[in-house]
Amino acid sequence: MDLSSISRKIRYAKILLFSLLLLFVFGIVGFMFLEKISAIEAMYLTIGTLTTVAPFDLHDEGRVFALILIFFGFGLVATTAAFIGNIFLDANGLELYRRRKVQKKLQKFSDHYIICGHGQMGQIVAAELQQSGKELVVLEREEQALMRCREAGITYLDQDATDEEALVEAGVERAKAVISLVNRDADNVFIVVTARALNPDIFISARANTKGVEKKLYHAGANHVVSPYASAAVRIIQNILRPTITDFLDTAISTEGGLPLQLEDLKVPDDAPFVNRTLMDSRIRNDFDLIIVAIQRRNGSRVYNPSSLEPINAGDTLIAIGPRDNLDRFMEMLYGPEALT
Numbered sequence: 268m269d270l271s272s273i274s275r276k277i278r279y280a281k282i283l284l285f286s287l288l289l290l291f292v293f294g295i296v297g298f299m300f301l302e303k304i305s306a307i308e309a310m311y312l313t314i315g316t317l318t319t320v321a322p323f324d325l326h327d328e329g330r331v332f333a334l335i336l337i338f339f340g341f342g343l344v345a346t347t348a349a350f351i352g353n354i355f356l357d358a359n360g361l362e363l364y365r366r367r368k369v370q371k372k373l374q375k376f377s378d379h380y381i382i383c384g385h386g387q388m389g390q391i392v393a394a395e396l397q398q399s400g401k402e403l404v405v406l407e408r409e410e411q412a413l414m415r416c417r418e419a420g421i422t423y424l425d426q427d428a429t430d431e432e433a434l435v436e437a438g439v440e441r442a443k444a445v446i447s448l449v450n451r452d453a454d455n456v457f458i459v460v461t462a463r464a465l466n467p468d469i470f471i472s473a474r475a476n477t478k479g480v481e482k483k484l485y486h487a488g489a490n491h492v493v494s495p496y497a498s499a500a501v502r503i504i505q506n507i508l509r510p511t512i513t514d515f516l517d518t519a520i521s522t523e524g525g526l527p528l529q530l531e532d533l534k535v536p537d538d539a540p541f542v543n544r545t546l547m548d549s550r551i552r553n554d555f556d557l558i559i560v561a562i563q564r565r566n567g568s569r570v571y572n573p574s575s576l577e578p579i580n581a582g583d584t585l586i587a588i589g590p591r592d593n594l595d596r597f598m599e600m601l602y603g604p605e606a607l608t
Contacts, residue, residue, distance in 0.1 A: 277367075279350065280347075280350055280351050283343070283346065283347040283350060283351075284347060284351075286343060286347075287343055287344065287347050290317075290336070290339065290340050290343060291313060291317070293336075294309070294312070294313030294316065294317065294336050294340070295309040295310050295313050296309075297309075297332050297336070298312045298313060298329065298332070301326065301328045301329045301332055302325065302326060302329045312325075312329075312333075313336070316333045316336050316337055316340070317336065317337070317340040317341065317344055318344070369422060369423075369424060370436060372422060373404060373422070373436065373437060373438050374438070376402050376404070376438050376441060376442070377438075377441045378402075378441070378442070378443040379401070379402035379403055379404060379438065379441070379442050379443060380396055380401055380402070380403040380404075380442065380443060380444050380445075380446060381403070381404055381406065381434065381437045381438070381439060381442050381444070381445045381446065381462075382396075382403060382404070382405045382406070382446045382448065383405075383406045383428035383445065383446065383447045383448060383449055383455075383458050384405075384406070384407060384412075384428065384447070384448040384449040384450070384474075385405045385407045385409075385412040385413075385415060385416060385423075386412070386448065386449075386450065388448045388474060388495065389405065389407075389412075389446075389448045390415065392446055392448065393405060393416075393419070393421055394419070397419065397420075397421065402422075403421065403422065404421075404422045404423065404424060404437050404438070405421055405422070405423040405424070406423070406424050406426055406427070406428035406433050406434070406437060407423060407424075407425070407428075408425060408426065408427055413425055424436060424437060428447070428449060428454070428458050429449075429454050429457050429458055429461070431461050431465070434458075434461060434462055434465055435465065439462055439465045439466050439469065440465060440466050442466070442469060443469070443470065444469060444470040444471065444472065445458070445459075445462040445469055445470075445471045445472070446471075446472045446473075447459055447462075447471070447472070447473040447474060447489075448473075448474045449474070450476065451476075452475065452476050452477055452480045452483075455473050455474055455475070455476075455480075455484060456473075456480070456483055456484060456487050458473070459471055459473050459484055459487040459488050459489045460487045460488060462488070463487065463488030470490050470491075471488060471489045471490050471491075472489065472490065472491040472492070472493065473487075473489040473491075473492050473493070474492075474493055474494075474495065475492050475493065475494045476494075476495070476496075478494075481494060528588055528589060528590060529588070529589070529590075529591050529594060530560075530586065530587070530588050531586075531587050531588075531594045531598075532563075532584050532585070532586050532587075533584065533585045533587060533597070533598065533601060534582070534583070534584050534585075535579060535580070535581055535582060535583045535584070535585060535601070536581065536601060536602065537581040537582075539579075539581065539601055540600075541579055542579065542580065542581045543578065543579070543580065543581075544578070544579060545575065545576050545577060545578055545579070546559060546573055546574070546575050546576070546577050546578075546579060547575035547576065549579055551585075551587075551597070555589065555593045555594075555596060555597045555600075556589055556590065556593050557587045557588065557589035557593055557594065557597060558587065558588050558589060559573060559585050559586065559587055560572065560586050560587070560588055561573070561585075561586040562577060562579065562583050562584070562585055562586070563583065563584040563586070564580070564582075564583055565580070565582040565583065
């Protein structure tokens with residue numbers, strides 16, 4: 268059974284339920300007219316007649332009408348109950364029904380995040396995105412991982428992320444980023460190649476599990492590559508040499524840190540009020556109490572700790588630090604109220 272099959276079954280079930288509703292209304296109206304009774308009494312008679320559980324004292328016209336109602340209604344009730352029961356008793360049918368609901372939900376997604384793999388790294392990434400209020404979908408086949416997604420209320424597809432159809436169903440053409448975190452390097456490379464072919468403009472971040480795979484992932488089309496073991500080694504050294512700075516940055520970039528200050532990267536739109544002005548004239552510090560710690564130009568070059576006379580151009584990316592509420596106000600000014608939804 269596939270999605271088209273379950274869709275046909277659901278369509279038939281809706282037709283049967285609608286037919287049953289029409290028969291129910293027909294019975295109420297008929298009894299009200301023939302027996303000269305109220306709507307409540309007619310409803311009681313109709314239900315009793317269709318279920319054949321209650322004897323009634325009817326006039327001859329009412330008895331004939333009841334026979335007609337039983338003749339047409341009993342078979343329809345039995346058929347509808349059996350058909351719907353068969354759908355819900357079929358475990359495969361239930362899973363396909365769930366997939367159909369997820370598919371409809373994903374069709375409404377835009378600028379969302381696709382996470383391939385829900386292992387240890389995938390759990391952290393998904394939790395951070397979910398905490399930030401971002402729309403995301405997880406591609407995973409392992410049952411325990413799927414159970415974790417269900418418990419966390421994360422949208423997921425029980426499909427292999429290396430399958431092109433799975434990425435298409437996840438909405439890769441409309442997604443903001445693909446994050447490939449599966450355990451096998453070959454699978455990560457294949458996912459990157461496939462995602463880049465399906466959406467040339469999408470941002471792709473991938474995991475490199477072994478040394479030397481980073482270059483392959485970049486050549487495949489990844490924008491950013493993370494090596495968990497190399498990153499962990501650097502973190503350990505930084506924790507030993509600069510523990511205070513490391514703790515500060517870890518807390519600042521985490522959505523669960525509880526620190527009043529947070530970091531955010533913000534791309535300057537063409538219509539921003541401070542385009543072609545200096546950092547001092549932009550009044551970002553005065554109006555929003557934010558500190559611009561770096562500016563990334565369109566060409567990828569970076570200006571760290573920019574001076575107050577540094578110009579801000581359209582297309583630049585500002586690395587800002589400040590209170591979350593102030594960052595939200597700044598984003599609303601740059602992109603409009605929809606930026607916070």
